[in-house]
Amino acid sequence: xxxxxxxxxxxxxxxxxxxxxxxxxxxxxxxxxxxxxxxxxxxxxxxxxxxxxxxxxxxxxxxxxxxxxxxxxxxxxxxxxxxxxxxxxxxxxxxxxxxxxxxxxxxxxxxxxxxxxxxxxxxxxxxxxxxxx
Numbered sequence: 001x002x003x004x005x006x007x008x009x010x011x012x013x014x015x016x017x018x019x020x021x022x023x024x025x026x027x028x029x030x031x032x033x034x035x036x037x038x039x040x041x042x043x044x045x046x047x048x049x050x051x052x053x054x055x056x057x058x059x060x061x062x063x064x065x066x067x068x069x070x071x072x073x074x075x076x077x078x079x080x081x082x083x084x085x086x087x088x089x090x091x092x093x094x095x096x097x098x099x100x101x102x103x104x105x106x107x108x109x110x111x112x113x114x115x116x117x118x119x120x121x122x123x124x125x126x127x128x129x130x131x132x133x
């Protein structure tokens with residue numbers, strides 16, 4: 001409980017992050033952040049099924065709240081040492097908003113999604129794991 005309150009205090013004490021929307025219209029999704037970037041994303045449709053195509057809806061911002069650029073997104077299964085069978089495409093929606101289309105997780109297990117983001121000359125790779133059953 002103390003950790004949750006401390007984490008909430010960090011978000012409330014950082015007003016610039018308020019400019020980067022964390023709610024992507026459905027009240028669900030994940031937030032990934034680093035020292036320089038904040039990214040919120042959710043799948044579309046909301047439930048990822050084995051062998052079924054899906055997209056990701058994303059907001060990508062700098063820690064100061066400015067929009068950032070999504071350069072690339074991909075997924076792999078580290079335990080199996082392979083990528084997806086498909087290459088996602090990125091559609092920019094403006095102001096740090098993106099839609100990455102063309103995902104298909106062809107088997108259950110742990111998938112690691114990688115996001116290459118940039119603002120100005122500074123780029124970074126963010127990751128998030130999804131366990132698909």
